[in-house]
Amino acid sequence: MLEKYDFIIIGGGVVGSMIARWLSRYEASVLLIEKEADICMGASSANTAIVHAGYDPLPGSLKARMNIVGNPMWDQLSGELSFPFERRGDYVVAVGEEELPGLDTLMEQGKVNGVPGMKMLSKAEVLAREKNINPDVSGALWASTGGICDPFAVTIAAAENAVMNGVKVLLNTSFEDFIMEGTRIVGIKTNRGDFGCRWVINSAGMYSDEIMHKAGIRPEFVIKPRRGEYFVFDRADLTIDNVLFPVPSLKGKGILVTTTLHGNTIIGPNSVFGEEKEDRSTTHEGLEEIWQGAKNLVPCLNQKHIIAMFVGLRPYGNGPCKSPGIDYQHDYIIEIPTEVQGFVNLGGIESPGLTSSPAIAQEVVDLLKDAGEKLKEKKEWDPVRRARPRFRDMSHKERKLLIEKDPRYGRVICRCENVTEGEIAAEIHAPIPATTYDALKRRTWLGTGRCQGGFDMPRVVKIIADELGVSPLEVTKKGQGSNFLLRPTKQVGA
Amino acid sequence: MEELKKLICISCPQGCTLEVTVEGKTVLKVDGESCKQGIEYAEQEITDPRRMIASTVQVKNGYHPLVPVYTKMPIPKNTIKNVLKELRKVELTAPVALGTVVIKNVLGTGIDVITSRDMPTRTAEQDHFLK
Amino acid sequence: MVLKNIYDVVVIGSGPGGLAAAVAAKKEGAEDVLVIERDMELGGILIQCIHNGFGVEIFKEDLPGPSYAQRFIKEVFSLGVEILLDTMVLDITPQRKIYASNKRLGFVEIEARSIVLAMGCRERSRPQIRIPGTRPVGVYTAGTAQRWVNVEGYMPGNRVVILGSGDIGMIMARRLTFEGAKVERVLEVMPYLTGLTRNYVQCLLDFDIQLQLRHTVKRVLGNNCVEAVEAVQVDEKWNPVPGSEEIIPCDTLLLSVGLIPENELSRKAGVKLDPITSGPYVDDNFQTNVPGIFAAGNVVHVYDLVDWVTEAGFQAGKCAAKYAIVTHRKESNYVPLIAGDNVRYIVPQKLDKRNLEENEIRLQMRVTQPIEQPVWIEVHDKENLVARKAERYVRPGEMVTVVLKQKNYKDVEKAENLTINIAPR
Incomplete structure (x- = not known):
């Protein structure tokens, strides 16, 4: 059947x-x-994790309508589904006088689209709000409804x-x-x-x-896949409080400087057409492009503080x-x-x-x-999904209580991001089980810090194996064909 | 016939470059050494090159599945491969103490392979942590 | 194990630096010494460094890493150092309060009279040297691979390219060869070897492993797992030399591209870091800018020999103990003053006994409730009355003063604390 x-x-x-x-x-x-x-x-x-205000899409397009309708839905959504979301607002930053007219165009477009809460800021105002910004800034468009989330x-x-x-x-x-x-x-x-x-x-x-x-x-x-490359920075070394867009060009919204909800600065993306739908490889040239682009907004960026890089593929139709x-x-x-x-x-x-x-x-x-589909609401529908505990974000007192309930929350596995065994186990047994290293990484942020998993990886592989009742040889990074380990050390030629 | 051979002394981390004058397997002269170990090393390396070998062997019921081992003295270079093969056949049972002889007189070299640490049993180790 | 609230010396990390610091602190006379280690056993990275070459300087012996560690582990146990394993320190304050957690004790708060930071270092990872390409499984730091191969008992691959001619990289080339893998190449971007020459001889030359100087990895290939790396020569300005690219098929890329002192906790404690070493600024006692916080070993700067780490640990441990003993002596001179019956507060809150030998000490307090009749203001050491003063009445609005005189010194000296009570006569 x-x-x-x-x-x-x-x-x-x-x-x-x-x-x-x-x-x-x-x-x-x-x-x-x-x-x-x-x-x-x-x-x-793999994207910039931004909830856009809506001044960017072309007026009259479906993109613009979905953006404008979607943006205000996020407050309720994040409340119901317990995911982190902050409406910090965003800036489009003009560097040099010649970029100022670009801000007016965006402002106009935003008004036509119906974006609330936009404002032009002077050079002095921008400098006062973001200390790390290029001193040659000439002004900025501020949109209060822009936000950041964890996709x-x-x-x-x-x-x-x-x-x-x-x-x-x-x-x-x-x-x-x-x-x-x-x-x-x-x-x-x-x-x-x-x-x-x-x-x-x-x-x-x-x-x-x-x-x-x-x-x-x-x-x-x-x-067509439109590739965008990114760098992530160590949050201990640099914090940018705001989302900073450049004035957009024909190629798109441009290389921006933003922050994740975990406090890491992110720069990128560039915009390069690729042929392969799975090609997520970074290139020397691409990384150099985003580096130069971001330096134009925030000159104090330092290569030494880069901790990760990745590629996002936009499905460009x-x-x-x-x-x-x-x-x-x-x-x-x-x-x-x-x-x-x-x-x-x-x-x-x-x-x-x-x-x-x-x-x-x-x-x-x-x-x-x-289309005539009779969608009848369920009586028992529960719109609320609760988040699982995140040790890193807790106060000392909350941590104490959590560990008393389940001692596994007392064992920190990822030292940079303070992710515990309890959190890992909870994600492995969640409604959508996280059974690969990357799945756990994306849920808990383990291995995303400055050591990039150098310390936690062997321990996490062990925990996954134990929790799933399989051999460590079967544990993968991201699914079939990405096993961490090949064979037991002593089984040569097996 | 005299021949000049360049060696790097591995007796200590300094790593002196030695210029060794040899005739066949006889060392005539050593230059470039910083201490007498350099001369000894050159002599040994020309006549009978040897190396310390460190590896692991399997251990049943140990806190870790392997226990590290090493040759008590340097073994002839040409026996390394076979010594490693012998080590792959060994399986100890925990607990194992540091200095336990894993293979006595390995491949007739006269040299023992010994463990380089204690390896408690899985349970003993856990008890130890719980105390 | 029951934790004390306060320790003389707390050592964070039990690698060679931490173990030496604990041993030295104990020998210097520190009574309560605690080592906090995040792993399940003591020894730090020495546990996975199973090769020989340790101890030549301080023991005049050529030992494998685990043996070197075990000598100190034994000593630490026999000296009665307390140990917390599988425990992560989450935070340290400049006032030397330590917050840590583990499975058995949960979330703990520990005070230390002095601290030795001995967290060692971490390895630089792929993004930090900007190797472009895909993000498959199979790109590891040499140390992570070492942990798997030597301790956990698993091989990450069979065909390996190693980037970086640091010691761990070369030593791993030999280890992987010993365990049946083929090391295809060791690439080094610098025009010279970055590790010890003797490791080049006994790890690479001995096994015909090719070393290419002035070469780096241009990109990583393979979607799910590493399928190859593209190697390229670089010129004097580190630019790739066109036409020198070579695809090397492999299933693993190991990185041995430098170590960075691990100082995230140090920062939280307010310790100032030197941007060149990435470690704390220290004085010749290995004390940081924060009084009572010391640092030893690779957390300060990256050493080439473990023996020197041990020596640094000894020095830091010894000085930390001295600092703790002096602090402790100061603390034990103090007697806390406790507000008893009908006393709201007393200033000072504690007094230094030695001052009473030479001077009188004025204690000022306020009462909680008015008592409109004659009262005694009594200073007690438990049951023993130390001093008392009569007043006709007490009122919250009017401050009350009691003076301890030199003649009270004998009583006060014995006291653990003093309580002041005010009651009707």
Whole structure:
């Protein structure tokens, strides 16, 4: 018998997870499949972690609408799902007089889009607010509704809340093809078997083009990976309190300087088109580009304090804007196409995709309702997902109490980020189990500090092995084919 | 025929560069040494090169799965590979004390391989921490 | 084990520096010495340094790391040093309060009369030297690989490239060869060897492992696991020489590219760091700018020989003990004054007994409740009455004064504390 669902969501990024959480509110069976060993492995995992105010997207585009609708949803969302989010506001910084007109353009665009709380700041005001900024700054656009979040925490919280409310999540499960009855989609084939369904929701990010092509939709639509490289700095050496954008250019929002909610300064990204959808390799040239770009905003950056670097891939699409009279070819696709039945099609969800994700989830629900889907609210739906304890953020007193309850919280495994065995074990046994090193890293921030796991790695591998009841040889960094260890030391030639 | 050979003395961390004049396997002259160990090393290295070897052997029920071992004296260089092979066959049972002979007179070299630390049993170690 | 509230000397870290400091502190006469170690056993990195070459300077013997450590571990136990294992120090204040946690005792607060910082150093990691490429499994610092191979009993790979000709890198090249791996190459960006020459001879030359100076890793290849690295030659200005690129297939890249003193705790304690060494500024007693906080070993600067770390540990431990003993002597001269019946507070809160030998001491206090009749103001050492004074009444608005005279010294000297009570006559 084929396992049957009302909805199957393809892709466990922030958009897929938000949709799962939104659908979990209704009386319907939902399956989310993710091809990787964890959720939040694609574009959602490597970005600037900013909740954008909304002055950047082109007025009239779906991007602009989703951004503007999405931004105010974050306060309630972070409250319900207990993920860290701070509305710190952000700055677009003009360096030199010649960049000042760029700020006016953005201000105008923001007003048309309907962004509240924007203000022009003078040179003196900017210098007073951020001590590390380039002294040649000429002014800045301030947007009070900009915010920062932890994109892993957001995605994981949304997916967990969905699971709490009955959604099934299958990891390591990749879409292979649709099962059709005429022009109606009735299921999907995956590497882990077939599943029946009434609706498939395409939130496959980088691969959304391939999925819609399999359904026969939009053959001209292609996703190109647009790479962005980043550096992360040791928070003990440098703290930047604010989100600082440069004045945008044709290439995009530009190389910014921002801070994570953990206090680490981040610089990046550049914008380079790649060919490979999985190529997350940094390049010498790219790293140099972001270095120079960031130095223009914050000259005191010091290479010595870099502790990590990574690449994010933006799923850059060629979806045309639907608004009449606007010639824009890189808009979001959020639609229920008429060529096939039972398909919600999303594509090209790049920045501000994180900001827009709750709005997109709501949009999907609205589209389904418009399509005649009778979504009946569950009585027992629980919108609240509680965060698990984070030793690092606790007071001495709270720590004491926590360890009294579970002594494993007394054993610190990651010295730089103060992550305990208790937290690691809790994540391994969470509603969406973290079974790889990277999955634990993204949830607890172990190994993200200045020693980059040099100390904790052997200990964490042991804990994962013990908790899962497997050999350390089976423990991986990020899923199949990424085992840390090859063989026992003494088994030569085995 | 006389020959000049360059060696680096490994007797101590200083690592002096030695210029050794040899004829066949006979050392005629040593230059560049900072102490008499250099001369001894040159003599040894030309006639019978030897090395200290440190590795590990398996230990059953130990706090760690391996216990480190080393050769009490330097062993002939050409026996290293086979000594390592012998060590792979060994399995001790915890507890093991520092200095325990792991292989006596390894491969007839006259030299013992011994452990370089205590290895308590898993439970004893845990008890030890709980005290 | 029951922790004391206050220790003479607390040593943080039990590598060679910490163990030597604990031994020296105890020998110098410090009574309560505590070593806090984050690992499950004492010895620090020596536990995984199973090769020989330790102790030539101070023992005139060529010992493997674990044996070298064990000599000190034995001594630490026989001297009665207290030990906290599997315990992470989370915070140190400039007032020498230490916050730590472990599984058995939970979250603990410990006061120290002096502290020896002996946290050692950490290895530089890949991002710090900006090696571009993918982020697969299989790129480790040499020390992490050493831990796995020598202690945990697992090999991270079979075909290895090592970046950096530091000692740990070369020693790992030999270790991995011993355990059946093939070390494809050792690359060194500098035009010279950065480790000891003798390690070049006995770790690389002996096993025909190729060393390439002025070479570095241009990028890492492979998505899930390392599949190869691209090596490249660099010119005098560290720029890659075009055309010199070479793809070296391998499954592991080990980094031996330098060590950085581990001073995050030192910073929290207000210890000033030298930007060149990345370690604390110290005086010739290894005391930092914070009085009573000492530092020893690789936490101060990176040593080439463990023997010198041990010597630094001895010196720091000895001076820490001296400091603690002097502090302790000062503390034991003090007698706290306790506000007893109907006393709200007393100033001073404690008195130095030695002052009473030569001077009288004026104690001033306020009462909690008015007593409108004659009262005794009595100074007690437990049951023993030390002094008393009569007043006709006491009122909260009016300060009360009692004077201790030189003749009271005999009584006060014996006292652990003094309580003042005010009651009707």
